[in-house]
Amino acid sequence: MASRPPLKMVGDMPLIEYFADNWEKVKNFQAEEGDLLIDTYPKSGTTWISEIVDLVVHDGETKTSQRGSISERVPFLEFAVPDVPTRAQKRNKMKPPRLIKSHLPVHLLPESFWEKNCKIIYVARNPKDVLVSFYHFYRMAVVHPEPGTFDKFLHQFIKGTVSYGPWGAHNKDFWKIRHQRDILYLFYEDMLEDPKREIRKVMKYVGKDLPEDVVEKIHQCTTFKAMKDNPMTNYSNIPSSVMDQTISPFMRKGTCGDWKSHFTVAQNELFDEYYKKEMSDTDLTFRF
Numbered sequence: 001m002a003s004r005p006p007l008k009m010v011g012d013m014p015l016i017e018y019f020a021d022n023w024e025k026v027k028n029f030q031a032e033e034g035d036l037l038i039d040t041y042p043k044s045g046t047t048w049i050s051e052i053v054d055l056v057v058h059d060g061e062t063k064t065s066q067r068g069s070i071s072e073r074v075p076f077l078e079f080a081v082p083d084v085p086t087r088a089q090k091r092n093k094m095k096p097p098r099l100i101k102s103h104l105p106v107h108l109l110p111e112s113f114w115e116k117n118c119k120i121i122y123v124a125r126n127p128k129d130v131l132v133s134f135y136h137f138y139r140m141a142v143v144h145p146e147p148g149t150f151d152k153f154l155h156q157f158i159k160g161t162v163s164y165g166p167w168g169a170h171n172k173d174f175w176k177i178r179h180q181r182d183i184l185y186l187f188y189e190d191m192l193e194d195p196k197r198e199i200r201k202v203m204k205y206v207g208k209d210l211p212e213d214v215v216e217k218i219h220q221c222t223t224f225k226a227m228k229d230n231p232m233t234n235y236s237n238i239p240s241s242v243m244d245q246t247i248s249p250f251m252r253k254g255t256c257g258d259w260k261s262h263f264t265v266a267q268n269e270l271f272d273e274y275y276k277k278e279m280s281d282t283d284l285t286f287r288f
C-alpha cells in the first residue's frame with residue numbers, strides 16, 4: 001500500500017487521507033435506533049472501553065468476546081485502508097445493539113446518530129498522555145504522515161493539525177452536550193483508578209445489572225495485560241505493512257503520566273500554556 005500520505009481536510013478537520021476519501025459513505029451512514037456509539041479523540045482509551053462495553057452488553061460472556069477481533073465486534077465508522085477489511089458489511093448485518101467506534105468530533109458525526117437518539121459513550125484522556133500515545137501511533141501506523149521529531153509533533157498537536165484536528169474542541173464539545181444528549185462521559189484516568197467503578201457506570205448506562213462475579217470477570221478480561229496478550233484486542237490481526245508493532249506496540253504502556261518521560265521542561269511549559277488557554281472557557285478538567 002502507498003504509505004504516509006499527507007492528511008486531507010474534511011470540512012475543517014485534517015484526516016487520514018484514506019478515511020477522507022471514504023467521507024461520502026461516512027457522512028451518509030444510517031445509524032439505527034439502539035446503536036451505541038463509542039466516540040473518543042484518538043488514543044484516549046477507545047479499544048479499552050470498546051472491550052468493556054462489548055463484554056457488558058453480552059453479560060460478561062467471554063466466548064462471545066472471543067468471537068472476533070475488536071474491529072469486527074465494534075466496527076470503526078470512518079475506517080478505510082487498502083488491504084484491511086472495513087467491516088462495513090459485517091456492521092450492516094450486526095444485530096442490535098450494534099456497537100460502533102468513531103473518533104469524529106460532534107460537528108462531523110453523521111446526522112443519523114442524533115436523529116435516532118443513539119446512546120454515546122465518550123472517553124477523555126489527559127492531553128499530555130494522548131499526545132505521547134499519538135506520537136508513537138504515528139510512528140508505527142503508516143496511514144499517518146511521518147511524525148518527525150517528538151518536538152515537531154508536539155507543535156502540530158498544539159496547532160491542531162494532527163489527524164482529527166484539535167484535541168481541546170473535541171473533548172469540550174462532547175462535554176458541553178453531555179446532559180442534553182444523555183452521553184456517558186468517562187475519563188481514562190478514572191478507569192485506571194477504579195476500573196470496576198467505571199464498568200458499573202457502563203452497566204447502568206446500558207441498563208445491565210450484572211452480579212459482582214461478572215463485574216470482576218469483566219475487569220480481569222480488560223486489564224492492560226489481558227488485552228495486550230489477547231489477539232482479539234491487541235490488533236495483531238492488522239498487517240505489519242499497515243501497523244508495525246515492532247516500532248511501537250499498539251498496547252504500549254497503558255498508564256497515566258508516561259508524558260513525564262517524554263516532555264522536556266521547556267515543552268512542558270509550552271504545553272501548560274496551551275492547556276491553560278484551551279481550558280479557560282470550560283469546567284472540564286483533567287488529571288495528569
Ligand code: PPS
Nearest residue numbers: 042043044045046047048133223224251252253254
Ligand atoms: S485508537 O488507535 O485511537 O483507537 O487508540 P485507543 O484505543 O483510543 O488508545 C490506545 C491507548 O490506550 C491504551 N490501552 C489501555 N490502557 C489501560 N488499560 C487497557 N486495558 C488498555 N487498552 C488500551 C493503549 O496502551 C494506548 O495508550 P498508550 O499510552 O500508548 O499505552
